[in-house]
Amino acid sequence: MAGRLDSVITNIVEVFIEYADNEDKGKKHKLNKEELQKVLDEEIQSSELKGEINTDDIAQAMEVLDKNRDGEVDFREFCRCVCDLAKCYYHKKTGRGGKKGKGNEQKGEAAN
Numbered sequence: 001m002a003g004r005l006d007s008v009i010t011n012i013v014e015v016f017i018e019y020a021d022n023e024d025k026g027k028k029h030k031l032n033k034e035e036l037q038k039v040l041d042e043e044i045q046s047s048e049l050k051g052e053i054n055t056d057d058i059a060q061a062m063e064v065l066d067k068n069r070d071g072e073v074d075f076r077e078f079c080r081c082v083c084d085l086a087k088c089y090y091h092k093k094t095g096r097g098g099k100k101g102k103g104n105e106q107k108g109e110a111a112n
């Protein structure tokens, strides 16, 4: 029997694998632009959340998500994306933890 967090965790992993491991298009285990577009289009339905990652401009979304600048989104980067969205939602719901100001992104974190 799966608890709600069990479901969240298995869903994150399964969604990533399903979209990233597209053999005939690009690398396995990573989302290229096309795959990223697809996963965002199909697996995020709330317009509020869609707005947070700018799904209309996939190049821009990739820019934001691709922390190590290899042109694709790996699982680590994908998790960070999901986590950021969760934080946004939490902030909207509770008014707390809103550290993500527009144009106020912390850089240099990815350098480690």
Ligand SMILES: [Ca+2]
Residues within 6 Å of the ligand: 019, 020, 021, 022, 025, 026, 027, 028, 029, 030, 031, 032, 035
């Ligand atoms: Ca891929």
Ligand SMILES: [Ca+2]
Residues within 6 Å of the ligand: 065, 066, 067, 068, 069, 070, 071, 072, 073, 074, 077
């Ligand atoms: Ca990357």
